[in-house]
Amino acid sequence: MKLWAGRFSKEADKKTNDFNSSIATDSRMYEEDITGSIAHATMLAAKGIISKEDSVQICTALAEIKEEIANGTLLIDPNAEDIHTFIEATLTERIGSAGKRLHTGRSRNDQVAVDIRLYLRKECDALYELVEKLIASIENKGDEYKGAIMPGYTHLQRAQPITFKAHLTAYVEMLKRDLGRLADAKKRMNVSPLGSGALAGTTYPIDRAMTAQLLGFDSYTLSTLDGVSDRDFCLELASVLSIIMVHLSRLSEEIVIWCSWEFKFVELDDAFSTGSSIMPQKKNPDITELVRGKSGRVFGDLMTLLTVMKGLPLAYNKDMQEDKDAIFDAFDTVKICVDTLIPMIDTMKAIPENMRKAAAGGFINATDCADYLVSKGLPFRDAYKATGEIVALCIKSGETLESLSLDKYREVCELFDEGVYEAIKLENCVARRGM
């Protein structure tokens, strides 16, 4: 039996019913739906809109329903229209008219808006914790290989010497900004829409500040139309999640590259790699490739949300039911990516010898050689040119800046002396830059 049976003379068509139903997606908000209803019923009684007895009966039965769904003794009906309908119907089945009083002064429009916010608040906290753990893993990895020197790249060409730790620290900084964005979006979302009703509030003397406070919201929405139709928080969170995935995809891409035989800067633990069905020698960094790929999925969720919301007239429209699939998927995806990366990074071995070898080729200390000439009084542009000539000379004779004799150096510029070898030592280059 539908909520709106009074107005209708026919049952819904079965396919239409399935099409209209959101239970498969929103049943995961059952706890939040019940928490919101308990706060609403408590407020209704406090304001004398329903009796204390009814409120107690409602709250007790709702707590039982929550418990039973959690322990599996109450199964959610897959044919229900949505979780709100299912819980209200179950409640009414159990306690009769008291249950029918719960929805006084409320609409499913403000109800669902409360539920999503409560649910996403929890998701934000869970993700925040995971990202913090990932940050710790990356920091620990850097510390584990403290003095390891590697080439820093621009254009994926060896540029200047850095440490492995300095490279990883860049990701720590990205993820810290992500945490800031997540906390900021959560704060803006933490406003109660309850009391907005269908769109125009309610004529009952409800206490919106009370329900907001009971539910841990910082305040309540001032416009009731906006309260039921705002999904900015989904857009904002999906943007934050997309940026996180950009960062994870960059880290993943680097790990893919570092795992290749051409680089071999790192080796993933066997437990976090996969093999090939045909090539016995293969050990593939599938996890990182999947994270890279799943970033596309999260960006897709963001696009879904933007497109669903674009051009919607006020206030609630059923289009908005599509919000949950997208934002839940985005959270699920980012959480599983972060959670999978943590142990993979924890067990990842770096190979400092290979990093060092790569850093020793490619003249990545050429800038330091030029800076050395500057310290001898040469203007930088002249020092740059002289060093360029030396690099060309080295390439021609198969030498490196380290192996080139002082005589050869001095043929290009008289200012060179023994000190140049100290100046271009990779350890010194890195130390001078505080890397």
Ligand code: ARG
């Ligand atoms: N399942 C709906 C949603 O997720 C709940 C709100 C229904 N409101 C309505 N007026 N049909 O958006």
